[in-house]
Amino acid sequence: MQKGGIYLDNGATSFPKPKCVINSVSECLKQYCANPSRSTHSLAMIASEKVYLAREALANFLNFDSPEQVVFTLNATYALNIAIKRSLKEGSHCLISDLEHNSVLRPIHKLANEGKISYSIFNSDGDIRSNIISEITDKTAAIVCTLSSNVTGRRIPLEMLSDIRKKYKIKLIVDASQEIGHTIIDLKKTPVDVLCAPAHKALFGISGLGFAVFCDKELRESFIEGGSGFDSKNPDMPTLYPEIFEAGTLPLPAICALRSGIDFLNSYGIDNVQRKIEALTDGVYDVLCEVGCEEIFKGGNGIISFSLKNIPSSIISSELNTKGIYIRSGLHCAPLVHKKLNTDKFGLARISLSIFNKPSAKDKLYSALREIKKSY
Amino acid sequence: MKKILLLVDTMTFAQKSKKLLILNGIYAEIIKSQGNISSNGCTFGVRIDYKDYFSAIRILKANEISYTVSGGDIY
Numbered sequence: 001m002q003k004g005g006i007y008l009d010n011g012a013t014s015f016p017k018p019k020c021v022i023n024s025v026s027e028c029l030k031q032y033c034a035n036p037s038r039s040t041h042s043l044a045m046i047a048s049e050k051v052y053l054a055r056e057a058l059a060n061f062l063n064f065d066s067p068e069q070v071v072f073t074l075n076a077t078y079a080l081n082i083a084i085k086r087s088l089k090e091g092s093h094c095l096i097s098d099l100e101h102n103s104v105l106r107p108i109h110k111l112a113n114e115g116k117i118s119y120s121i122f123n124s125d126g127d128i129r130s131n132i133i134s135e136i137t138d139k140t141a142a143i144v145c146t147l148s149s150n151v152t153g154r155r156i157p158l159e160m161l162s163d164i165r166k167k168y169k170i171k172l173i174v175d176a177s178q179e180i181g182h183t184i185i186d187l188k189k190t191p192v193d194v195l196c197a198p199a200h201k202a203l204f205g206i207s208g209l210g211f212a213v214f215c216d217k218e219l220r221e222s223f224i225e226g227g228s229g230f231d232s233k234n235p236d237m238p239t240l241y242p243e244i245f246e247a248g249t250l251p252l253p254a255i256c257a258l259r260s261g262i263d264f265l266n267s268y269g270i271d272n273v274q275r276k277i278e279a280l281t282d283g284v285y286d287v288l289c290e291v292g293c294e295e296i297f298k299g300g301n302g303i304i305s306f307s308l309k310n311i312p313s314s315i316i317s318s319e320l321n322t323k324g325i326y327i328r329s330g331l332h333c334a335p336l337v338h339k340k341l342n343t344d345k346f347g348l349a350r351i352s353l354s355i356f357n358k359p360s361a362k363d364k365l366y367s368a369l370r371e372i373k374k375s376y
Numbered sequence: 377m378k379k380i381l382l383l384v385d386t387m388t389f390a391q392k393s394k395k396l397l398i399l400n401g402i403y404a405e406i407i408k409s410q411g412n413i414s415s416n417g418c419t420f421g422v423r424i425d426y427k428d429y430f431s432a433i434r435i436l437k438a439n440e441i442s443y444t445v446s447g448g449d450i451y
Contacts, residue, residue: 036387037386037387037388037420039408040406040407040408045406048387048391048406049391051388051391052387052388052391052392052395055388056395067388067392068386068388068389068392228386229386229387229418229420230385230386230387230417230418230419230420231385231416231417231418231419232416232417232418233416233417234416234417238385238386240385240386240388240389241388242388243386243388
């Protein structure tokens with residue numbers, strides 16, 4: 001990043017990372033980067049313990065009692081694909097929101113195109129609970145739903161979703177990609193069947209790791225097959241968690257980073273995260289209003305999207321890039337929400353904040369946006 | 377001292393078992409066994425002192441960890 005640059009693309013991946021995260025990756029690579037759950041020499045045992053401690057840290061973070069039900073994956077998309085394709089039986093119907101990222105929409109759409117399932121999209125505006133309930137049929141087997149939009153930051157309350165799950169006895173698969181690390185998620189108070197998320201956003205891990213927390217222990221069909229480190233003579237994939245969904249070598253440095261990121265958040269405090277993000281968001285929102293942005297959408301997860309004078313969002317983004325401000329433009333892999341907002345022609349410019357952003361970032365943003373506005 | 381081996385299949389459950397046992401004052405070490413013990417190839421388990429056997433299985437059962445005792449009762 002250029003000197004004085006301002007990174008405002010934390011919804012894509014958080015940057016910078018806390019020092020403890022960088023140190024944990026470095027320590028792993030320098031001291032014990034062996035293959036976990038395979039050998040039992042000293043380094044492999046340290047590696048295996050680190051993996052287990054990361055599962056445990058994540059389970060504790062979510063107030064969930066079973067670390068062995070924490071499955072590590074390549075990313076949140078992979079976790080969602082496992083959860084969706086193993087949970088939805090042929091002939092079933094599921095509900096998704098109009099805020100979904102393609103990581104939910106595409107696997108669901110593919111299953112529907114193959115004639116295996118059907119799905120409906122519920123409206124996330126107004127009385128969301130009634131909107132969901134009105135779409136439930138006797139074939140509805142699951143709600144697959146984001147907890148907050150990666151475009152507008154709009155939230156769908158987990159309490160409400162969890163309550164519908166219980167009352168209507170349907171599965172709940174949540175995409176917590178933009179929510180985890182911003183709010184407290186308590187799986188005892190608000191149970192789900194599967195929670196999926198990446199490590200590298202507000203949990204401050206690094207890319208290459210996502211996870212699915214399976215509260216539903218009934219899913220016993222593997223997703224891909226390969227080495228598991230045990231039961232090796234069996235040509236079938238073992239059905240024990242988490243290994244059933246973890247064929248092949250795990251990304252140990254990323255797993256160590258995740259644990260450090262969670263430790264960091266526990267020390268910092270989610271309440272403090274919320275306070276800081278709220279203050280930063282309000283500051284940026286005021287700037288966007290002052291500059292005269294036409295459409296501004298802000299959420300509680302540090303996401304603020306906007307348009308300016310019908311300038312394509314890609315141009316806003318590239319102009320800001322020349323001034324050392326890094327944001328995201330386009331459709332953000334979430335076409336449903338842009339269709340709903342009628343922003344699918346030029347997309348939206350998206351700012352996404354982290355606790356490492358400084359309040360002064362808004363001043364530089366103000367000057368840069370004013371310049372862009374004048375020149376178009 | 378006689379040792380006994382409690383096989384729990386996976387490294388994940390071996391780690392969980394070791395942690396629970398140590399929290400309860402029982403020394404446990406993780407071992408990997410091969411075909412001589414498990415007909416399906418590699419398997420993981422925890423090795424404990426025989427004197428701790430009954431306490432250990434009580435802890436594993438309380439935490440819903442399935443185990444098999446290797447080679448009869450005594451390893």
